[in-house]
Amino acid sequence: MPTPRSLVDKFCPVRSKRERRKEARPGELLAAALDLFVEKGFAATRSEEVAARAGVSKGTLFLYFPSKEELFKAVIMENLGGRFTEWNAEFEAFEGTTAEMLRYCMNVWWERVGLTKASGLTKLMMSEGGNFPDLAEFYREQVVRPGHDLLRRILQRGIDRGEFAPVDIDHAIYSVIAPMVFLMLWKHSAMVCVDGESALDPEKFLATQAETVLYGLSVRPGDKA
Amino acid sequence: MPTPRSLVDKFCPVRSKRERRKEARPGELLAAALDLFVEKGFAATRSEEVAARAGVSKGTLFLYFPSKEELFKAVIMENLGGRFTEWNAEFEAFEGTTAEMLRYCMNVWWERVGLTKASGLTKLMMSEGGNFPDLAEFYREQVVRPGHDLLRRILQRGIDRGEFAPVDIDHAIYSVIAPMVFLMLWKHSAMVCVDGESALDPEKFLATQAETVLYGLSVRPGDKA
Amino acid sequence: MPTPRSLVDKFCPVRSKRERRKEARPGELLAAALDLFVEKGFAATRSEEVAARAGVSKGTLFLYFPSKEELFKAVIMENLGGRFTEWNAEFEAFEGTTAEMLRYCMNVWWERVGLTKASGLTKLMMSEGGNFPDLAEFYREQVVRPGHDLLRRILQRGIDRGEFAPVDIDHAIYSVIAPMVFLMLWKHSAMVCVDGESALDPEKFLATQAETVLYGLSVRPGDKA
Amino acid sequence: MPTPRSLVDKFCPVRSKRERRKEARPGELLAAALDLFVEKGFAATRSEEVAARAGVSKGTLFLYFPSKEELFKAVIMENLGGRFTEWNAEFEAFEGTTAEMLRYCMNVWWERVGLTKASGLTKLMMSEGGNFPDLAEFYREQVVRPGHDLLRRILQRGIDRGEFAPVDIDHAIYSVIAPMVFLMLWKHSAMVCVDGESALDPEKFLATQAETVLYGLSVRPGDKA
DNA sequence: TATGAATGAGATTTCATTCAT
DNA sequence: GATGAATGAAATCTCATTCAT
Structure with a gap:
């Protein structure tokens, strides 16, 4: 269950590139975070690196997850x-x-x-x-x-x-x-x-x-x- | 298990207290380092804390071991x-x-x-x-x-x-x-x-x-x- | 004292609701900005919060006022x-x-x-x-x-x-x-x-x-x- | 009452340059902090600037005061x-x-x-x-x-x-x-x-x-x- | 016109390591 | 040998501003 989509969304298949990216973001970030956390550990993983691997900037990560700890919790819940x-x-x-x-x-x-x-x-x-x-x-x-x-x-x-x-x-x-x-x-x-x-x-x-x-x-x- | 002593120590038991202390330094540091590394991990253990637990100053630690990594290697060898x-x-x-x-x-x-x-x-x-x-x-x-x-x-x-x-x-x-x-x-x-x-x-x-x-x-x- | 209206507004009372809203935008933003600046200070007031209190998006704020400083100047002039x-x-x-x-x-x-x-x-x-x-x-x-x-x-x-x-x-x-x-x-x-x-x-x-x-x-x- | 000195200190007037500096540090930092806080406000004063004005590096400030807030409290108490x-x-x-x-x-x-x-x-x-x-x-x-x-x-x-x-x-x-x-x-x-x-x-x-x-x-x- | 996702410079704080004494 | 004051690179997180849609 990546990102929950509303019923309205379900029946409006025409999306801008931006919208598509936006919906994919949390999933991309969680995937990148899982990779890096597993590879390097929690403390040794830099937030910026997670963002970079997901193809976004440092700031964007914090747009979706308010802190590194919350990101990690989200990774745990997701997986x-x-x-x-x-x-x-x-x-x-x-x-x-x-x-x-x-x-x-x-x-x-x-x-x-x-x-x-x-x-x-x-x-x-x-x-x-x-x-x-x-x-x-x-x-x-x-x-x-x-x-x-x-x-x-x-x-x-x-x-x-x-x-x-x-x-x-x-x-x-x-x-x-x-x-x-x-x-x-x-x-x-x-x-x-x-x-x-x-x-x-x-x-x-x-x-x-x-x-x-x-x-x-x-x-x-x-x-x- | 207080402080493990090297073979040298074992067979040279007569020392003045001062010499003793001095010779014991590395051993005390190694014991403190073992404790802390095991308790908190390598990255999360602060050099200063190791020194403090061994009863010496931060500088002294680096006198005996040129870096935190070398200290850890010494701990591995000792144990x-x-x-x-x-x-x-x-x-x-x-x-x-x-x-x-x-x-x-x-x-x-x-x-x-x-x-x-x-x-x-x-x-x-x-x-x-x-x-x-x-x-x-x-x-x-x-x-x-x-x-x-x-x-x-x-x-x-x-x-x-x-x-x-x-x-x-x-x-x-x-x-x-x-x-x-x-x-x-x-x-x-x-x-x-x-x-x-x-x-x-x-x-x-x-x-x-x-x-x-x-x-x-x-x-x-x-x-x- | 809801939103202070300009002299122009005062004498052109007949408008469609939509026009009305549009024209009111800057006033709503100025009112929200006044509230927040006074409450939290200039530096501590976040642009987004001003926009939110005025019921518009962050982008809209910058559509009417090119920067936070200009917004503040406008608040000063208005009041x-x-x-x-x-x-x-x-x-x-x-x-x-x-x-x-x-x-x-x-x-x-x-x-x-x-x-x-x-x-x-x-x-x-x-x-x-x-x-x-x-x-x-x-x-x-x-x-x-x-x-x-x-x-x-x-x-x-x-x-x-x-x-x-x-x-x-x-x-x-x-x-x-x-x-x-x-x-x-x-x-x-x-x-x-x-x-x-x-x-x-x-x-x-x-x-x-x-x-x-x-x-x-x-x-x-x-x-x- | 700048920095409290022990009785021992009082009767040992021969000091190294370093010791003298060390004792002066908190006072220098507090003075620099007072200047800058008053000049620019609390939020707008950067820790590094306080350190620089006191002639030390960023890190040294945090050696004496554990956070910017504690520094400010110390300034209040001092003055x-x-x-x-x-x-x-x-x-x-x-x-x-x-x-x-x-x-x-x-x-x-x-x-x-x-x-x-x-x-x-x-x-x-x-x-x-x-x-x-x-x-x-x-x-x-x-x-x-x-x-x-x-x-x-x-x-x-x-x-x-x-x-x-x-x-x-x-x-x-x-x-x-x-x-x-x-x-x-x-x-x-x-x-x-x-x-x-x-x-x-x-x-x-x-x-x-x-x-x-x-x-x-x-x-x-x-x-x- | 309106949106809000994205950016990135910049601020605080930590800590291994150095070095004057 | 021993000390501990000083350093500064590096890490997290914020927010004014931009711009594709």
């Missing part, structure tokens, strides 16, 4: 925070076993976040969150909490339906999140590789971790009810 | 890079199965690095390395490469002695490193926890991962020689 | 500088003693300027004039000088008719102006009041000052002709 | 707010009639504030106070309130000793302050003078106002006790 309603709905409608649901969850997460630049935002918050408490709070509220809530609902479904053992859900959530967080950090760090290509296969790693988690959640004979 | 000779020697002398050796490796790593502030340096390099290419290069050369080499020798030993299957060593290295890196990142990121306590038990996690890796390395009947 | 022809005529036609004339002068000044927002313009020029030499010069030429000239004529009339002692006119002018200026500054300065209500009664103050001045101008026996 | 203890003591010790005291008060005020650049600070607060609420609040607390309190004590003394009629003190305070405020504004505005020299004699004006106020405070037969 992570704002998508949870959609994702939640998708999981509400899911039919199938909860084990399948969990595997699906980790897979689509990898496709939609892990593989994309959005994964860099999590790495960024882990690095710089401490230096920008407002941003950290915002990220926790808009991304971490909804993410936890979504996972909690999945795990609860499994327990309620007798598919999973009645484990400590909060603990289990971390078992699911851990490999995802790890992959995001790994992906954005050339650091751990001596020369060139990392020898870690993310999809295989994720699948292995998923099965490990599911094994831990499995109902085994002899467990006390 | 990670400079310890590989000792660690290598320890493993050269190791007697026992290679499986035991690998388990021991992961355990002592956890004790000597994972649990200490030094683990923050890895997280730091993964976060900020991109903005400081010189530091990244230095870290790769002084920490990542020796670490890989050490693991490579262990794995090679296992294969040479017929204890491990003849796997792709470069790939296997990452299977060992991944959980260690993961723990370092996890430990230094309050970010992913919504409220308070993380629910991960590092030692158990590490042991599980070790066994998983060893299982993958195990020689099984039917493997082709 | 002060441009009214001297009318005021001069009124005083040319005045019949009565010159003492009455002087009292009348101070009273109508209070009604038409002192009590209105226009008084804020004088305070503003005294505050910010130093930073905007062009504006200061303009104000001196269009407001201060005509004001002085008007007073000079009144005083000269009094002396010529033998009603006033033949004092130094330039000096006497300041005796008349000082209390008026004082009231304008007082009115626009919440600064000097610790809590709430100022305890000064402007009309009484002005009347007292007028009598003091008149006493100083009075012809007393024993004065040398 | 006005910080002097009330001294002034209060002087008036506590005053011997003589309260009428003499009030005349003395207005005269020394003129000598110590009105005639000096410090008078420009009041003009400045009246002009720009509205745009800088923090500064306005500070000024009210540190200058306006102590000033009012001092005058209140003088007036109360006169009433208590039967020298003054039992008037409304808060009202009377403004009668005393008004001409002083007026003079400060008048002095700092070339605005009201057509060409060159103002024809207003401040001392005479002040003396006249003092007598007017004293007349208003005088105990007259027929006043009800």
Whole structure:
């Protein structure tokens, strides 16, 4: 959902070049900002550079976003925070076993976040969150909490339906999140590789971790009810 | 862990208090720098604050270390890079199965690095390395490469002695490193926890991962020689 | 006092609504500008805000007034500088003693300027004039000088008719102006009041000052002709 | 009281050039700041210019004062707010009639504030106070309130000793302050003078106002006790 | 005529580094 | 060796003014 357009706009297809650019601006700026924030971090990214990459001047950036922090928040919402309603709905409608649901969850997460630049935002918050408490709070509220809530609902479904053992859900959530967080950090760090290509296969790693988690959640004979 | 002392210090214990202080300076600075770099990151740590925490003036810091980057490199050497000779020697002398050796490796790593502030340096390099290419290069050369080499020798030993299957060593290295890196990142990121306590038990996690890796390395009947 | 209208407007009352609006533009802008300049000062008033308060866009403001300074000059002319022809005529036609004339002068000044927002313009020029030499010069030429000239004529009339002692006119002018200026500054300065209500009664103050001045101008026996 | 010096300093008269400069710095900066703030106003004065006039670089200014606002507050304290203890003591010790005291008060005020650049600070607060609420609040607390309190004590003394009629003190305070405020504004505005020299004699004006106020405070037969 | 998106010079503030003492 | 005052490049954000539509 880039820029919301009114119904009137929808039926008036004749636009000036200027109008078209204007509507595209926020999206262009958000894209440029995502690129640069992920590439260089929040503090090290200069506002002017974001503007330049979006093809506008310094001043124009501040026409659309009142400060660098607000720009960053908008980037978070665009790429992570704002998508949870959609994702939640998708999981509400899911039919199938909860084990399948969990595997699906980790897979689509990898496709939609892990593989994309959005994964860099999590790495960024882990690095710089401490230096920008407002941003950290915002990220926790808009991304971490909804993410936890979504996972909690999945795990609860499994327990309620007798598919999973009645484990400590909060603990289990971390078992699911851990490999995802790890992959995001790994992906954005050339650091751990001596020369060139990392020898870690993310999809295989994720699948292995998923099965490990599911094994831990499995109902085994002899467990006390 | 107060201030790590060099080998020289270790064997020259008789000093006047004044000489002592003087000789101790760099160590105090390195300790202060480690604390602050890990706590706030490289870019966000102010030189003056490092000096202040070490109880000296800003000028003194630059007397011992010509720049903030050199200070950081010294911190890396003191805590990670400079310890590989000792660690290598320890493993050269190791007697026992290679499986035991690998388990021991992961355990002592956890004790000597994972649990200490030094683990923050890895997280730091993964976060900020991109903005400081010189530091990244230095870290790769002084920490990542020796670490890989050490693991490579262990794995090679296992294969040479017929204890491990003849796997792709470069790939296997990452299977060992991944959980260690993961723990370092996890430990230094309050970010992913919504409220308070993380629910991960590092030692158990590490042991599980070790066994998983060893299982993958195990020689099984039917493997082709 | 809604929007002051020019003499032209006064005698051409039949217009279509559209024309009306168009013609009213500059007046609306001048009114908005007066409000804001007086409220926030010249430098601190943003052009866009003036336009917004007048209900037009930023661009339109610059269509009518080529710069913020020119806008301010126009505000001065509309409210002060441009009214001297009318005021001069009124005083040319005045019949009565010159003492009455002087009292009348101070009273109508209070009604038409002192009590209105226009008084804020004088305070503003005294505050910010130093930073905007062009504006200061303009104000001196269009407001201060005509004001002085008007007073000079009144005083000269009094002396010529033998009603006033033949004092130094330039000096006497300041005796008349000082209390008026004082009231304008007082009115626009919440600064000097610790809590709430100022305890000064402007009309009484002005009347007292007028009598003091008149006493100083009075012809007393024993004065040398 | 420029820069407070410790006892140790007092008896170690041998100083390096650098030390001497260092001690002089805050005073030099405050003097430069007073000059420029009075000349151009708070908003229009650039920090760098203050530094330059004090003969130091931009950065040095911020070594001594953490922000432009704090610098301004320091200027206020140095020139006005910080002097009330001294002034209060002087008036506590005053011997003589309260009428003499009030005349003395207005005269020394003129000598110590009105005639000096410090008078420009009041003009400045009246002009720009509205745009800088923090500064306005500070000024009210540190200058306006102590000033009012001092005058209140003088007036109360006169009433208590039967020298003054039992008037409304808060009202009377403004009668005393008004001409002083007026003079400060008048002095700092070339605005009201057509060409060159103002024809207003401040001392005479002040003396006249003092007598007017004293007349208003005088105990007259027929006043009800 | 009217719009409002775009510009960019300019202001405050930070901090690694230097160097006189 | 040790100090800490001084520097100045660099970063964020504002707003009068322009100009394509």
